[in-house]
Amino acid sequence: MSDLQTFREETRSWLEANCPPEMRKPGDVAWGGRNAQFSHPDQEIWLQRMGEKGWTCPTWPSEYGGGGLSKEENKILQEEMGAIGARSPLGSFGIWMLGPALLEFATEEQKKEHLPQIVKGEVWWCQGYSEPGSGSDLASLSTKAVEDGDHYIINGQKIWTSYADKADKIFCLVRTGPQEPKHDGISFILIDMDQPGVTTRPITLISGKSPFCETFFDDAKAPVKDLVGGLNKGWTVAKRLLEHERTMISAMGLSGGGDGSKKTKSGLAEIGKKYAGTNSDQKISDFALRRKVAMHDLNSRAFGLTMQRVGEETKVGAPSPAAAMAKYYGTEHNKLRYELMLEAMGTQGIGWEGEGFSMEELQITRDWLRTKANSIEGGTSEVQLNVISKRVLGLPDK
Amino acid sequence: MALILNEEQQSLKDIAREFLQKNAPVTHFREIRDTKNELGYDEALWKEMVDLGWSGILIPEEYGGFDFGMVGMGSIFEEMGKTLTPSPLFSTGVLGASLISLGGNNSQKQSLLPKIVDGSLTTALALEEGSRHSPFSINTKAVKDGDNFKISGEKTFVIDGHTADLLIVAARTEGSTDDSSGISLFLVDPDSEGIEITRTSMVDSRNAASIQFKDAIVSSSEILGEQNNGAGILEEVLDRAQIAISAEMLGNASQAFDITLEYLKERKQFGAVIGTFQALQHRAAEMYSELELTKSSVIAACNAVDENSNDLKRMASLAKFKAGETNYLVTNEAVQMHGGVGVTDEYDVGLYMKRARVTEQIFGNSEYHLDRYATLSDY
Numbered sequence: 112m113s114d115l116q117t118f119r120e121e122t123r124s125w126l127e128a129n130c131p132p133e134m135r136k137p138g139d140v141a142w143g144g145r146n147a148q149f150s151h152p153d154q155e156i157w158l159q160r161m162g163e164k165g166w167t168c169p170t171w172p173s174e175y176g177g178g179g180l181s182k183e184e185n186k187i188l189q190e191e192m193g194a195i196g197a198r199s200p201l202g203s204f205g206i207w208m209l210g211p212a213l214l215e216f217a218t219e220e221q222k223k224e225h226l227p228q229i230v231k232g233e234v235w236w237c238q239g240y241s242e243p244g245s246g247s248d249l250a251s252l253s254t255k256a257v258e259d260g261d262h263y264i265i266n267g268q269k270i271w272t273s274y275a276d277k278a279d280k281i282f283c284l285v286r287t288g289p290q291e292p293k294h295d296g297i298s299f300i301l302i303d304m305d306q307p308g309v310t311t312r313p314i315t316l317i318s319g320k321s322p323f324c325e326t327f328f329d330d331a332k333a334p335v336k337d338l339v340g341g342l343n344k345g346w347t348v349a350k351r352l353l354e355h356e357r358t359m360i361s362a363m364g365l366s367g368g369g370d371g372s373k374k375t376k377s378g379l380a381e382i383g384k385k386y387a388g389t390n391s392d393q394k395i396s397d398f399a400l401r402r403k404v405a406m407h408d409l410n411s412r413a414f415g416l417t418m419q420r421v422g423e424e425t426k427v428g429a430p431s432p433a434a435a436m437a438k439y440y441g442t443e444h445n446k447l448r449y450e451l452m453l454e455a456m457g458t459q460g461i462g463w464e465g466e467g468f469s470m471e472e473l474q475i476t477r478d479w480l481r482t483k484a485n486s487i488e489g490g491t492s493e494v495q496l497n498v499i500s501k502r503v504l505g506l507p508d509k
Numbered sequence: 510m511a512l513i514l515n516e517e518q519q520s521l522k523d524i525a526r527e528f529l530q531k532n533a534p535v536t537h538f539r540e541i542r543d544t545k546n547e548l549g550y551d552e553a554l555w556k557e558m559v560d561l562g563w564s565g566i567l568i569p570e571e572y573g574g575f576d577f578g579m580v581g582m583g584s585i586f587e588e589m590g591k592t593l594t595p596s597p598l599f600s601t602g603v604l605g606a607s608l609i610s611l612g613g614n615n616s617q618k619q620s621l622l623p624k625i626v627d628g629s630l631t632t633a634l635a636l637e638e639g640s641r642h643s644p645f646s647i648n649t650k651a652v653k654d655g656d657n658f659k660i661s662g663e664k665t666f667v668i669d670g671h672t673a674d675l676l677i678v679a680a681r682t683e684g685s686t687d688d689s690s691g692i693s694l695f696l697v698d699p700d701s702e703g704i705e706i707t708r709t710s711m712v713d714s715r716n717a718a719s720i721q722f723k724d725a726i727v728s729s730s731e732i733l734g735e736q737n738n739g740a741g742i743l744e745e746v747l748d749r750a751q752i753a754i755s756a757e758m759l760g761n762a763s764q765a766f767d768i769t770l771e772y773l774k775e776r777k778q779f780g781a782v783i784g785t786f787q788a789l790q791h792r793a794a795e796m797y798s799e800l801e802l803t804k805s806s807v808i809a810a811c812n813a814v815d816e817n818s819n820d821l822k823r824m825a826s827l828a829k830f831k832a833g834e835t836n837y838l839v840t841n842e843a844v845q846m847h848g849g850v851g852v853t854d855e856y857d858v859g860l861y862m863k864r865a866r867v868t869e870q871i872f873g874n875s876e877y878h879l880d881r882y883a884t885l886s887d888y
Contacts, residue, residue: 380888395888405883413831416805420512436798499797500790504770507785 119187123194129160130197140202143232145279145305161200162231168206171214176227204273205229205236207359209282212352216299216340225301238356239269239283239302239326240349247494249284250293250346254328256285256300258335263287263300265308265331271488275311275324278304282352288343299345301337308332318480356489357438358431379404379448383455403451407444414440432503439495442485449479510812512805514580521577522584526591528561533594535857541595542714548672549708549716550595559628564602567749568610572622579749579814583756583807590760593860595715597631600669603753604746605632608677612694612734612742621675621696633673635664635697635720636743642873644679644743645689649722651680656729658682660695660703660722666870670718671708673699678722682737689740694733701725713860713867748825751872752810755825758832758868759800759807765843765861766796772847783846792842799835806831823885826878833875836865 131153141147141154149155161167164178169185171177180188210229213222228234245252254267265285272281281302288296302309308331314323340348380395383404387397395401418437425431452475453460460476462468468476486492500506514522533554541551558564566582568574582603589596602625609621609632624630638648649662660680670676676697684691699706703725709717734742770793773784783789810828813821840862844851851858869875 377886377888380883380886384888389888393887394883401883401888402879404888405879405886408886409827409830409879409882410802412827413802413806416512416809417802420805420808423511423513433801436794436801439794440798440802493791496791496794497787499794504790504793504797506770506773506790506793507782509781509785 115183115187118184119191122188122191125164126191126195126197129157130192130195131156134198134200135196136198137196138198140199141232142202142235142274142277144235144277145233146277147232147235157198158200158232165230167201167203167232168210168226168230171210171226171230175214175222176230201232203229203232203236204238205234208238208352208355209236211355212282212299212348213339215351216348220336221339234280235274235278237272237275237278237281237304237326239272239275239281241271242268243270247491249349250297252284252286252297254283254285255289256287256298256333258287261335262332263335263338265300265302265328265333267328269326269328270323271314272311272324272326273322275304275326276313277322280304281309281326282339284345284349287345291343294346296343297345297349298342299339299348300333301339302328302331302333306331316481317483318477321481353490354431354434357434357495359489377404377408379407379451379455382452386455386457386459397455400451400455403454407448407451410444411448414444435490435495435498435503438489439486439492439499442482443492445485446482449475449482453479510809510816512808512812514584514808518580518584521581522588524561525563525585525588528557529588529592529594532557533592535593535860538593538595538714538860549669550597550672554594555596556628558596558598559626562626563598564606564628565626567603567606568622568626572610572618573626574606574610574622575626579752579811580808582753583811586753586756587760587763587807590757590762590864591764593761593864597669597672599750599753599757600633600673600716601625601631603750604634604668605630605675605677607746607749608632608634608694608733608742611745612739614734617696617733630675631669631673632675632677633667633669633718634746635667635670635676635678637666638662638664640665642870642877643687644747644872645692645740646687647679647681647692648686649678649680651682651693651695651727653682653729654726657726658695658729658732660697660725660727662722664720664722666709667718667720668871669716670720671706672716675699676704676720677733679739679743680722691737692739692743693736694739694742695727696731696733697725697727701727711867713864715864715867744822747872748821749814751825751829751878752807752814754868754871755807755810755828755832758836758865759803761861761864761868762803762832762836762839763800765840765858765865766793766800768858768861769793769839769843769846776848789846792846796835796839796842799831799838803831803835823882826873826882826885829873830875830878830882833869833878836869837875840865 133151133153134157139150141149141158143158165173165176166178166188169178169180169188173179206229210226213225240249242252242254254269256263256265281304283300283302284297285300286296287298308329310327311324314321314325383395383400387395387400390396421431421433459468459472462473462476464473562575563585565574566577570576606625609618621630636644639646649660649664651658651660660678676699678695678697679692680695681691682693703723705721707719709719711717773789774782776783806828810824813824818824843858844862847856847858850856
């Protein structure tokens, strides 16, 4: 038996013994943190067991608490979890964004301090990048950090900080070199949210309630040792982290039906049939809609296959050169998917709340509105197209 | 299913690229076009392709072939798409080889397949009858007459129809026009009496022909597969042919894109290289994204052939749809971004656009495959 086969069997029996029954059903994912909330006791058990094993971050080195798995082993783990319908044990910007950046840029001491906490879900991290005056032109950011003994004093405002009202800590871009050219005066720093100098305010979106917040720093403090990647070197860290963020957001295009799988039922077509009706040979009777659904399904498949191919071409842990393309295409594709659902649903797709609409219909409408942010957050589609044309295609700046 | 080439496949692709770029670059195609070459391709070049084993890639080893699979064949077609190389590889190495190996009886396979492998036989499939792909709309009739059949009707857009040594003709032996049953495939000697072949000059200067059958006599023993059951074989072969031509279309679009990208980096207007203009950069980035999706669709479809996937039909339609859409987008943009020189015969981009429109029509355009995909997905 090959090593991988042995690994598969061991993994299968470990999951069989350790994944609680409730966690084999669909449902919400735990986010951990100092004040962790669990919607079911099994959620806590599942997080604790997976965290112990390092399988919340399967490919991270085991010396930092990760699973230490190879790409092939991780694939097996994901397949075996999929086979029993196991829920992801932990949702975390620490896993998706901060961790990979720490692995690449942090000192040994910083890695030892922060990575194991992320693996075990002990700290809920949020991201402090955008500011009211610095959206696409992120490097123009003005939140200041001034050194004061063994601390930095931070003043300014961040916006679009997801879960800032729930998070324990924030990884933040701050200006430490006000005289330097804009890209060369930025540092990447870790700040505790639980202090008097930090306040947050939630933002209501066109879709209603949202996890987004504004975050205000008024003489907030962060220890000098929590600056990552060197003074005024934060832009390098930031760029890499954005690549990980793009990869994460583009995966939404996949969850929106954009997978390359062979599943025969098309979710979009089911909605089309339900609302537009079918003709005698079971085709969607609105032929213009049918055509759009088919085009969307074909592109979903092509995109899913591309994500698979890019995954095969890319080394584990490394951000892919195709990340900008994936983010651009995945988010635009997901927006289109929701537009098509609304088109199919007619007036049932434009209800806001209350009677006359099913929960599912209302959810689709809210999700449709939420998708509009997909192509803005993490770098707009236009920014992604800039990245592709310059970094991938080598088109000149001037 | 892997979506990247293995070592053997990569090496075949590298060899194909080197061979074609050295022996059959676009200037080679131009020469064939400008000298109005009777054959429509260079016989010596075809002989070399045969020597490289390309005509036998899809043929099982027991008939002298190499059984190397569609991923390998697709790689060659992608490279031929980049160089616009004319050859009978599609009509013979894909269509003929697949029709005979999937549909033929043992003696047909034994007598014909080794000849395809050694280059002594070229074939053409006479299928279409109208201006739009509709594989089972067959009016050409084959009427039983003793031990023979008499074929009457007209076929169009027969690729390599005027040069092939052997025609494979889809004719109706039963039923009415659109029935999928009642179609039989006949192996027909193009020199038989009652056959008139007219070469049609297409916009891409590649081979196609119209063929008239007037009581052409063919023996019952020349039926490929079973009488009345030709549709099943045809479907299987068309899936493969659609995938091979999609690979060529991917190469066609990739090359048109690369040429354009180079042009954007060197052409100056308003005192700047035009590649610095965001209006062009974003369009280039969108083309890149579509090319990436097309690349994945084509290799996945090639894999589906080699792995005998039960989803092969949908994968074939995915590849042809994506390749068609992307080739349309990229070749139009390539001409536009070249400006004035883009519409001159001297520059190559126009040649890629012309070839794109012809390949789009081969065995179903994007809309055909969109509809087919939806039908196969039960909506």
